[in-house]
Amino acid sequence: MGEAIGNGIIPFPNLQIRQITKEDIANISIIRQGIDWGYGVDPVAFVRWGYCKKKKIIYALDEYYGVKRSNQMLADYINSKEYDEPITCDSAEPKSIDDLRENEISAWGAKKGKGSVEYGEKWLGDLSAIVIDPALTPNIAREFQTVDYAMDRDGNPLPRLEDKDNHTIDATRYAFERDMGKGRFVYDI
Template sequence: MIVMTQVRLSELVAPSFYEIHNDIKHNRYTHYWLKGGRGSTKSSFVSIEIILGVMKDPNANAVALRKVKETIKDSVFEQLVWAIEKLKVTEYWEIKHNPMELTYLPTGQKILFRGADKPRKIKSIKVSRGYVKFIWYEEVDEFLGMEEIRIINQSLMRGGEQFVVFYTYNPPNRVNAWVNEEILIDRPDRKVHHSTYLTVPRDWLGEQFFIEAEHLKKVNEKAYRHEYLGEVTGTGGEVFTNVKARKINDEEIKAFDRIKRGLDFGYAVDPAAYIVCHFDKTRRRLYIFHEIFQVGLSNRKLAELIKKENKSNKLVVADSAEPKSIAELRGYGINIRGAKKGPDSVEYGIKFLQDLEEIIIDPERCPNTLREFVNYELEKDKDGNFKAEFPDKNNHTIDAVRYALEDDMRTGGLSILK
């Protein structure tokens, strides 16, 4: 093992990453999601950590990935070569360009590079010494989603006790982009970190970088916030901008005294969606903390699941377009009735929900509800303009919530539900 004394990390790592460096040093997390805007130096930080990590642990190897193989050389490969040079350890590394590969000469440990065009082929990676401890997904938002990431992780995370997986990206502007949704879900072995150029020493980026940033801030502040601050400013078509994902603990639920239950029917293609929520009328906050969301669910099985949650058999308000299903559930002992519908009810119901101070959704208890609320966007016409009406798809839990809250949505004695 080579002991390096000639370089101070503070000369290479921006202050915003000091805490992450200590977390890695003390093995506090496995997954590090590092998001931010331009010039935040998150990729530089990761490359430094990987080079140091391989040199300090004689059993550690690394794999750096991009979605498209052709983008590797000018991104992760050059970034890791930069780290080797900045750490002044070039003499200890063999740098091969074809195929791209970095070898730590004292031990033969490797840093390999792969494109994820075909994720299942990555399982063929083998190292002669140790295991793949470090995995780096650069521009992870370019990947197709967590299923693809899981396939790769399951192939690479084998044979070792401690893994460090980095996910670096600039957040996509769309609220419903999969990476923006993924970080809303709590995982005890994951840390999410946000950084911007404002935490980086000015001379590292150069004066022109700051001139360009300030110019964009003056002429288009929204674009500046997205590109330089890494904020998800949205496309403008998001229906619900008041959704907050957070854990709703058991103590909170015990104190809820205005619990409502709604049901949207489904079977072959659409899921049955049963929602349990609490509406704080005074503070105008809605808490959603239980869901049943399943395709192909018979009414008998649905009744069993509802009874398991609704032990006191409180009222369930369901889509009145399914009188046969309502009657069947009633026959199974469910206290249920159809929603009382009125004209323009979908629009009024959604506007009611939009007007709430917050819609708080537990991402662990209600992942499908969170996904539908966050993903619900206006559609565009052929000219690229947003349509006036709300789309009638992928809104099963939203409908169930509207049914559950119908008494609170009444206007002039007429229900605004449809």
């Protein structure tokens, strides 16, 4: 949207909030999926993205999002859509990953490392476009539009996003982990 929020620095200036067209769909060459776990007060966030690697554009295609959603409810949703692409999940919950596997869903944990959060956020910001249709994925749209940079105690922005209300963003980072490359974590925070 191009409107400054919070500290005035736009985390994703490449964000396009608009309808995803048939032409956009025709450009998609890769599907990526990710999960950020949650249950009680934090929502579980499943995201499905299309990726046009040649043009460096990602398209938000689907989401499953909410609190008090069991792993079985999530598995049922994914299976009902007949999604068979692998899912990269937050590795903090190996039992939840096993629950998906028991439901014949290809899931594995993300490989986290020092600086991987910041690098993933930078990789997303360096894309030509992040296209989100709020009619298809309202929670992804809301989070990407309202996220802000974290601040130090003196009020200066840090090179990472706030760690609040960023569940679909985290799931998106996990989804594209393979596309970001290995050994490129450059931040030392």
